[in-house]
Amino acid sequence: xxxxxxxxxxxxxxxxxxxxxxxxxxxxxxxxxxxxxxxxxxxxxxxxxxxxxxxxxxxxxxxxxxxxxxxxxxxxxxxxxxxxxxxxxxxxxxxxxxxxxxxxxxxxxxxxxxxxxxxxxxxxxxxxxxxxxxxxxxxxxxxxxxxxxxxxxxxxxxxxxxxxxxxxxxxxxxxxxxxxxxxxxxxxxxxxxxxxxxxxxxxxxxxxxxxxxxxxxxxxxxxxxxxxxxxxxxxxxxxxxxxxxxxxxxxxxxxxxxxxxxx
Amino acid sequence: xxxxxxxxxxxxxxxxxxxxxxxxxxxxxxxxxxxxxxxxxxxxxxxxxxxxxxxxxxxxxxxxxxxxxxxxxxxxxxxxxxxxxxxxxxxxxxxxxxxxxxxxxxxxxxxxxxxxxxxxxxxxxxxxxxxxxxxxxxxxxxxxxxxxxxxxxxxxxxxxxxxxxxxxxxxxxxxxxxxxxxxxxxxxxxxxxxxxxxxxxxxxxxxxxxxxxxxxxxxxxxxxxxxxxxxxxxxxxxxxxxxxxxxxxxxxxxxxxxxxxxxxxxxxxxxxxxxxxxxxxxxxxxxxxxxxxxxxxxxxxxxxxxxxxxxxxxxxxxxxxxx
Amino acid sequence: xxxxxxxxxxxxxxxxxxxxxxxxxxxxxxxxxxxxxxxxxxxxxxxxxxxxxxxxxxxxxxxxxxxxxxxxxxxxxxxxxxxxxxxxxxxxxxxxxxxxxxxxxxxxxxxxxxxxxxxxxxxxxxxxxxxxxxxxxxxxxxxxxxxxxxxxxxxxxxxxxxxxxxxxxxxxxxxxxxxxxxxxxxxxxxxxxxxxxxxxxxxxxxxxxxxxxxxxxxxxxxxxxxxxxxxxxxxxxxxxxxxxxxxxxxxxxxxxxxx
Numbered sequence: 001x002x003x004x005x006x007x008x009x010x011x012x013x014x015x016x017x018x019x020x021x022x023x024x025x026x027x028x029x030x031x032x033x034x035x036x037x038x039x040x041x042x043x044x045x046x047x048x049x050x051x052x053x054x055x056x057x058x059x060x061x062x063x064x065x066x067x068x069x070x071x072x073x074x075x076x077x078x079x080x081x082x083x084x085x086x087x088x089x090x091x092x093x094x095x096x097x098x099x100x101x102x103x104x105x106x107x108x109x110x111x112x113x114x115x116x117x118x119x120x121x122x123x124x125x126x127x128x129x130x131x132x133x134x135x136x137x138x139x140x141x142x143x144x145x146x147x148x149x150x151x152x153x154x155x156x157x158x159x160x161x162x163x164x165x166x167x168x169x170x171x172x173x174x175x176x177x178x179x180x181x182x183x184x185x186x187x188x189x190x191x192x193x194x195x196x197x198x199x200x201x202x203x204x205x206x207x208x209x210x211x212x213x214x215x216x217x218x219x220x221x222x223x224x225x226x227x228x229x230x231x232x233x234x235x236x237x238x239x240x241x242x243x244x245x246x247x248x249x250x251x252x253x254x255x256x257x258x259x260x261x262x263x
Numbered sequence: 264x265x266x267x268x269x270x271x272x273x274x275x276x277x278x279x280x281x282x283x284x285x286x287x288x289x290x291x292x293x294x295x296x297x298x299x300x301x302x303x304x305x306x307x308x309x310x311x312x313x314x315x316x317x318x319x320x321x322x323x324x325x326x327x328x329x330x331x332x333x334x335x336x337x338x339x340x341x342x343x344x345x346x347x348x349x350x351x352x353x354x355x356x357x358x359x360x361x362x363x364x365x366x367x368x369x370x371x372x373x374x375x376x377x378x379x380x381x382x383x384x385x386x387x388x389x390x391x392x393x394x395x396x397x398x399x400x401x402x403x404x405x406x407x408x409x410x411x412x413x414x415x416x417x418x419x420x421x422x423x424x425x426x427x428x429x430x431x432x433x434x435x436x437x438x439x440x441x442x443x444x445x446x447x448x449x450x451x452x453x454x455x456x457x458x459x460x461x462x463x464x465x466x467x468x469x470x471x472x473x474x475x476x477x478x479x480x481x482x483x484x485x486x487x488x489x490x491x492x493x494x495x496x497x498x499x500x501x502x503x504x505x506x507x508x509x510x511x512x513x514x515x516x517x518x519x520x521x522x523x524x525x526x527x528x529x530x531x532x533x534x535x536x537x538x539x540x541x542x543x544x545x546x547x548x549x550x551x552x553x554x555x556x557x558x559x560x561x562x563x564x565x566x567x568x569x570x571x572x573x574x575x576x577x578x579x580x581x582x583x584x585x586x
Numbered sequence: 587x588x589x590x591x592x593x594x595x596x597x598x599x600x601x602x603x604x605x606x607x608x609x610x611x612x613x614x615x616x617x618x619x620x621x622x623x624x625x626x627x628x629x630x631x632x633x634x635x636x637x638x639x640x641x642x643x644x645x646x647x648x649x650x651x652x653x654x655x656x657x658x659x660x661x662x663x664x665x666x667x668x669x670x671x672x673x674x675x676x677x678x679x680x681x682x683x684x685x686x687x688x689x690x691x692x693x694x695x696x697x698x699x700x701x702x703x704x705x706x707x708x709x710x711x712x713x714x715x716x717x718x719x720x721x722x723x724x725x726x727x728x729x730x731x732x733x734x735x736x737x738x739x740x741x742x743x744x745x746x747x748x749x750x751x752x753x754x755x756x757x758x759x760x761x762x763x764x765x766x767x768x769x770x771x772x773x774x775x776x777x778x779x780x781x782x783x784x785x786x787x788x789x790x791x792x793x794x795x796x797x798x799x800x801x802x803x804x805x806x807x808x809x810x811x812x813x814x815x816x817x818x819x820x821x822x823x824x825x826x827x828x829x830x831x832x833x834x835x836x837x838x839x840x841x842x843x844x845x
Contacts (some may be wrong), residue, residue, distance in 0.1 A: 022753075026754060030754040041769065045769065047774055049632040165776070166610045181623045187627045201692060283840060347831055357672070374596065374599075379596060379677040379684065407607065427677070427678075
């Protein structure tokens with residue numbers, strides 16, 4: 001089995017999916033407008049509080065979490081395979097379902113990085129966040145790392161959505177909102193009781209966001225890299241869970257016959 | 264309930280034309296100067312191949328499509344000018360599985376539609392229960408429609424069509440995909456509708472069904488009415504043009520069969536396989552006898568297809584079918 | 587003979603059944619407590635107890651308008667793809683009666699968000715927000731619900747009539763939260779945006795709802811309530827007009843089933 005060929009084909013099929021989700025027009029005037037409004041929505045909370053420092057904090061948190069938001073959509077797009085009736089064919093194909101499902105939604109990493117970076121860089125001057133060229137470049141790279149690592153969480157939700165199909169949008173949304181509430185997006189993680197802090201530390205995007213905050217705040221490279229390292233370490237854990245869950249789903253489905261042709 | 268037009272024909276269609284715009288090309292004419300009259304209490308078959316214009320006619324009659332020209336009336340009420348008064352008179356059953364709420368139960372669906380025909384809550388409940396019983400779905404009344412088989416959904420559609428106690432029922436290919444048992448029960452149901460004095464316009468491409476159920480049959484193709492006949496004419500056509508299929512037939516035997524009386528032609532459909540077309544009632548019998556006596560046992564008979572019946576119908580009247 | 591009233595209630599009941607059978611449709615209500623936690627944590631962390639009513643009202647309003655976008659906006663579209671719309675058009679019941687019934691049910695259910703958010707404040711943060719002007723609150727809430735329903739109607743019609751408009755559905759929520767002043771009053775928006783937001787009933791409604799929670803007397807209550815109701819009525823009229831035109835177009839072109 002040529003793994004590269006499988007990946008290439010899978011990524012191509014993912015790309016064609018993306019073209020169905022967005023046209024250039026709906027992306028620019030639909031999704032990007034929503035992204036900007038979402039970030040402005042949170043940033044103006046700082047204005048309401050009358051605190052410029054808090055405004056910048058909210059801006060960075062909300063903008064970086066757009067990357068988390070979009071990669072969580074991997075959850076829904078994993079189940080498109082089921083909707084289009086191709087899941088049975090994938091399960092029967094020699095390449096196996098796990099690789100294909102893991103790779104098919106890659107495009108959210110790309111679009112997530114792009115929209116998150118645009119939101120951060122475009123709104124920074126509006127809300128008084130000064131970013132030098134180096135800081136901006138570092139921020140974009142770290143947003144990419146956030147999208148990449150959070151993709152593992154999205155896949156995990158996707159594997160659950162395959163099982164509990166009607167709840168496909170529920171898992172990803174609730175996980176995203178949990179991360180947003182307790183993951184240092186709008187208030188520092190330290191605001192919450194210790195148990196919540198430990199819980200928040202399990203999510204890669206929380207460390208990715210921390211890395212962006214450190215980089216933008218001019219912290220030493222070592223501190224930034226440590227945060228990125230934590231993001232990748234936690235992502236590896238999520239990826240393992242996602243793979244196990246997909247494998248489990250496939251095995252179970254073969255036994256119970258819950259994968260239908262044309263389901 | 265309005266009493267206007269009770270003495271008028273249940274359905275009266277005059278010179279009806281409907282054009283559809285096509286992408287780039289000239290408009291497609293789905294109905295062309297179409298005439299049709301259905302009397303109250305009549306079961307009228309509308310027979311034609313796919314794309315003949317049957318569904319377009321049903322849509323115009325059910326007020327969800329406007330004609331390009333011509334007129335259509337239900338009990339004397341024009342479907343365009345009096346659409347609001349036409350709707351309560353009509354029950355519509357579109358073929359297939361669409362038009363139901365999949366997540367609601369059969370009973371909930373019927374109660375919903377009963378309300379849309381103006382029935383109060385209690386009346387709607389009573390009517391839903393009665394109709395579910397009538398179409399044999401009472402034991403499954405409280406199960407969601409998404410768990411139903413295709414045949415069950417179609418029976419529910421029939422019940423839905425009857426929920427407003429219509430005087431005229433439009434049944435558009437109601438038995439497509441139904442199993443033979445359901446289709447048989449469906450025929451009994453149509454009989455009882457006739458007995459209740461309701462007019463039924465039944466579109467189908469199943470000739471045997473049309474012959475068995477209808478008081479009159481209209482043949483439609485390319486949007487035009489070809490002929491309106493007694494269904495017995497259809498029965499005659501079906502038996503007159505019976506076909507015999509056989510395999511393992513030597514060339515000499517095929518020639519002998521071709522010479523038999525009533526054999527229109529013998530076509531070779533493969534090595535040693537032939538299709539014998541007859542054009543006289545009872546002509547298939549000597550063909551069968553000859554084949555069996557010659558030791559050929561791989562033999563079957565079949566009625567002619569709709570297309571062939573059409574060719575004969577048109578041939579007899581010299582009518583040209585538009586391309 | 588009219589079938590409006592039974593049709594309205596039947597459609598409302600059908601919608602409630604839909605909610606029960608497919609809990610995924612209640613997603614927006616599941617998200618409301620999270621938004622309450624998120625927004626209240628910001629005001630609490632900032633030491634602004636006076637803004638707690640803002641933080642608890644906002645997620646309730648967001649849930650309501652969010653359901654108008656995600657659920658009510660889908661109604662005609664879904665009915666069309668399942669063939670139900672075609673069947674509805676053959677019945678004596680007016681489409682607007684069926685539509686209003688369903689959307690009224692969606693809007694009524696969405697108001698559960700208010701209770702959810704109040705509970706999050708009370709149980710999660712020990713913050714109990716009192717309604718200082720109950721009559722103002724109740725009347726404004728009624729007008730707001732009407733506006734939310736009208737928004738749902740308008741979206742339902744526009745999503746079907748406009749080519750590709752539905753692909754913007756997912757993107758509408760936050761722009762509407764922002765223009766409706768769900769959390770931050772529109773007075774904080776740049777001047778141009780504020781003017782635009784004043785055409786949207788929600789910006790008037792959220793200001794009034796916030797005022798009804800504050801001890802200070804509510805200024806110019808009736809004219810502001812009239813603005814909410816008037817803008818809602820205008821939206822409802824526009825929605826009915828578009829739906830009516832859609833039905834006419836459908837009859838003319840015959841594309842009710844799939845367009």
